[in-house]
Each structure stands twice: as structure tokens, then as C-alpha cells.
Amino acid sequence: MPILQIRLRPECLKTVIANLPDTAPAIVAIPARNEEQLFPALLEALCALDVQGGRLIVCIYLDSCSDGSETLLRQAAGRLPFELVIASSPTQHAENAGAARRAAMAMALSVLGDAEGLLFTTDADSRPHHDWIRAGYAALVQADAVAGRIVRRNGSADPAQCRIEAYYDRLYRYRRLLDPIPWEARDTHHFTGGANMAFRASAYRALGGFPALPSGEDATILDEAARAGLRVRRDAAMVVETSSRRIGRAASGLASTLLALDSGLPPHVAHPGGAAWQWQAHAAARAAFATIGSPDVRKSLAARLDLTADHVLGVARDCPNAEAFAIRIVPAAPAGFGVVSLAAAEEALSALEIGASEIAA
Known part of the structure; x- marks a missing residue:
């Protein structure tokens, strides 16, 4: 899957930033591989989502799973208050988190068709807060893509990472002090993780989807959205809790960062x-x-x-x-x-x- 270099035409941009319909459905796309133990907590969080009376569809892409994930999900599907769409692929994307997330989002687009809608993505080890969809909708009224805040469960056990995150939050707020934009959230943050993102479907289509990168597909697509002239918002009201596990999907993701800090590696950042x-x-x-x-x-x-x-x-x-x-x-x-x-x-x-x-x- 090639990494797209985005160049939207002005007329295409006008279509992307059109008003968001009140009836736009919300579709959550989740890539997963061998996450059977984590699915019950994830499904519980998804069941508690406030969707403002709208339609919620959850698409889970099982990436070459060898555990009981598919059986568990199919058994639970009939008891859920939302439509669950499951796809299982024998093609393993274990070393390419971007390809797996792209496949999960492709499922969401297939369900939506050509209509406008809200595309959310998170991870199997994450739990969206109950107002996640509502906060995402409010954010996407103002913007075309939104990155929400990611909170680590038991995060206080990793004080070095907490300090790094606090620094980058300060740095990003300083950015918006120097370069304010009207679509930014009042309560903003620095996170760009795929565990908590949402897009207008029209914007995501125009961008061509997540690039198939081993890691960093989330930051890359937001960078490309800004280069295309789309409105990218970082909104702390849209919250997802994630795990502090040390073995993750992405080669250079949060798990790798935490593991490096565990080894005593002193944190260094760009000036x-x-x-x-x-x-x-x-x-x-x-x-x-x-x-x-x-x-x-x-x-x-x-x-x-x-x-x-x-x-x-x-x-x-x-x-x-x-x-x-x-x-x-x-x-x-x-x-x-x-x-x-x-x-x-x-x-x-x-x-x-x-x-x-x-x-x-």
C-alpha cells in the first residue's frame, strides 16, 4: 500500500469542510491481533458509549489471530447495543500497525458507502470514555480530523513518562500561543495516537487512508491532513484510556517507549x-x-x-x-x-x- 502524497484540489477541500449532518452515523474501527483477553473490557466500554441517539457501528479487523478472538466476538455480537462487523484476515500485519489500521478503516468505509459519517479508531487494549463519540462529534463540527487525549491506566506507576507527556502538552499549548487557529480546542494536548482519533469520512477518503507504516501511521496522516489544508484539532475532551503494557503492535510505539524508560534510559528531547x-x-x-x-x-x-x-x-x-x-x-x-x-x-x-x-x- 503506497504512502500517499496529498494534494487536494480547492473544490475537493470545499466538499470536505461542508456541514456535518446531525444524522451522521459513527463507525468505530479497531485493528486487533490475539487480544481475546482484552475484548471483554473493550466491549463493556463500547456498550457504555453515549451516541446521542444516533447509529453506532463497530468494525473489528482481526489480523491473523490464532486465539479465540473471533469466537468470543461472534458469541457476543447478538447481545450488544450496536452493530458489530467482524473481518478476519490470514494476512499478518503484526509488523505493520499502519496496514492493520488501514484495513480496519477500510471496513468502516465499506459499511458507510458514499455517505458522510464519523470514523473513529482505537485499539483493543483501550477503553473509550462514555462521552467519546459525543465529544468527537462536537470536535468534528469544528474540524476535519481530531486527535483525542490518551490516558494510561495506572499511569502514575510510570512517572518518567508522565513527566514527558506533561512537557509535550506544555509545548503544544505554547505552539497555539504562537500560532493560534480557530478550529483548535480550548483544552488542547500533544497526543497523535491511533488509539484515539476521529475523522469526517469525506476527509479520510480525500487523504487516501492511513499509510501502511510499521509505526507512526497516526502522526503521518495528521501531518498530511494539515499539508492538504484540512483542519486538524487536538481535543482533550475526547478521552481514551489505554494500557501501559510493554509489548505492543507498533515497533516504535508507546510500549517501546515505556520499555526504554524501564531500562533507565534518561529521556532526551529536541530543544x-x-x-x-x-x-x-x-x-x-x-x-x-x-x-x-x-x-x-x-x-x-x-x-x-x-x-x-x-x-x-x-x-x-x-x-x-x-x-x-x-x-x-x-x-x-x-x-x-x-x-x-x-x-x-x-x-x-x-x-x-x-x-x-x-x-x-
């Missing part, structure tokens, strides 16, 4: 100054897009980004809106912002936050 430079540049590009036809505007932005004015104009002509332009035109941060310890990054971010507060005042 926040590089991110701050990019986000300030995003804000400048976003503001310039409406008047990019002006030679002075192009020249000023080009000088800031160390590009030519002709290059700036060429990129702008290929972009449907300011969001796509801001994400596509801004290059990587200049050299000099390396990897530092988490403690050093926290200190640097504090200084940046103070500076931003003084400017705002």
Missing part, C-alpha cells in the same frame, strides 16, 4: 527553540497567504525563511488555503537546536513561555 522558530514562521506564513500576490509580502516572507520569492509564490499557487501554505512553506528549523535532556528542555520552555507572556502583556 524547544527549534519548534518555536517553526511555529512563529507558520504564523507569519499564515498571515501572508491572503496577500501573497504582493511582491513586498513575498519578499519579506522569503527573507525570513531563507527562500526565494519565486519559490514562495510557486508553493502558494499549489495551496488551497493558508493552513496548507503554512505547513508546506516553512522548512526545518535552522541548525543549532539539538537534542537536550528533558530537564534542560523544560527550563528552556519556561523561558520561552515567560517571554511570550511578557509580549502578550
Whole structure:
């Protein structure tokens, strides 16, 4: 399955951001492999979902399972308050989490057909909060794709990971201080995990689906959505609890991170100054897009980004809106912002936050 390079036409974008019907069904897509022990808790959480009187369908893609998952699900199907669709594949995607999630979402699209709807995805070791669908619907009224907050059960047992997550939440809030967008949630966060995402079906179709990557398919599709000019929202009101297990599907997923922290590996992160430079540049590009036809505007932005004015104009002509332009035109941060310890990054971010507060005042 090829990784798609997204280039939506302006007329396609207008279709994607059309009003969301009140009757749009919600379809949950879940990839799973040998999760028989976890399905009872997952089904219990799904049964408790508040769907606002709408239609809920759950699609579970069994990826080369060798346990009793399919038997358990088929026995439970008749007792569930929602429609359960099960597909079993002998093709093993155990080393490719993106391919498995893509297959689960393809099931959801097949059920939905050409209609508009809400596509949710989570994992078998996760439990959506009861208002997950309702919060997702509210978010998708404002946006085209939404990433919800992921909460680890018994997370306090992993203080190092809690500290990392708190840092990245602060960093993302700082991003929106520098580069505010109208569709962002007031209570935002940094998570981009496939355990908690939702899309307008039209947006997901336009993106071509999750890329078939061994890991990172979730962050990749959100990056491509922004490059296409779609509205990506991170909303802390949409919550899923997940496990803190050390053996997971994705080679570089949460389980691998927790295992590395268990080994005593000290956490290091990119210096926040590089991110701050990019986000300030995003804000400048976003503001310039409406008047990019002006030679002075192009020249000023080009000088800031160390590009030519002709290059700036060429990129702008290929972009449907300011969001796509801001994400596509801004290059990587200049050299000099390396990897530092988490403690050093926290200190640097504090200084940046103070500076931003003084400017705002």
C-alpha cells in the first residue's frame, strides 16, 4: 500500500469542510491481533458509549489471530447495543500497525458507502470514555480530523513518562500561543495516537487512508491532513484510556517507549527553540497567504525563511488555503537546536513561555 502524497484540489477541500449532518452515523474501527483477553473490557466500554441517539457501528479487523478472538466476538455480537462487523484476515500485519489500521478503516468505509459519517479508531487494549463519540462529534463540527487525549491506566506507576507527556502538552499549548487557529480546542494536548482519533469520512477518503507504516501511521496522516489544508484539532475532551503494557503492535510505539524508560534510559528531547522558530514562521506564513500576490509580502516572507520569492509564490499557487501554505512553506528549523535532556528542555520552555507572556502583556 503506497504512502500517499496529498494534494487536494480547492473544490475537493470545499466538499470536505461542508456541514456535518446531525444524522451522521459513527463507525468505530479497531485493528486487533490475539487480544481475546482484552475484548471483554473493550466491549463493556463500547456498550457504555453515549451516541446521542444516533447509529453506532463497530468494525473489528482481526489480523491473523490464532486465539479465540473471533469466537468470543461472534458469541457476543447478538447481545450488544450496536452493530458489530467482524473481518478476519490470514494476512499478518503484526509488523505493520499502519496496514492493520488501514484495513480496519477500510471496513468502516465499506459499511458507510458514499455517505458522510464519523470514523473513529482505537485499539483493543483501550477503553473509550462514555462521552467519546459525543465529544468527537462536537470536535468534528469544528474540524476535519481530531486527535483525542490518551490516558494510561495506572499511569502514575510510570512517572518518567508522565513527566514527558506533561512537557509535550506544555509545548503544544505554547505552539497555539504562537500560532493560534480557530478550529483548535480550548483544552488542547500533544497526543497523535491511533488509539484515539476521529475523522469526517469525506476527509479520510480525500487523504487516501492511513499509510501502511510499521509505526507512526497516526502522526503521518495528521501531518498530511494539515499539508492538504484540512483542519486538524487536538481535543482533550475526547478521552481514551489505554494500557501501559510493554509489548505492543507498533515497533516504535508507546510500549517501546515505556520499555526504554524501564531500562533507565534518561529521556532526551529536541530543544524547544527549534519548534518555536517553526511555529512563529507558520504564523507569519499564515498571515501572508491572503496577500501573497504582493511582491513586498513575498519578499519579506522569503527573507525570513531563507527562500526565494519565486519559490514562495510557486508553493502558494499549489495551496488551497493558508493552513496548507503554512505547513508546506516553512522548512526545518535552522541548525543549532539539538537534542537536550528533558530537564534542560523544560527550563528552556519556561523561558520561552515567560517571554511570550511578557509580549502578550
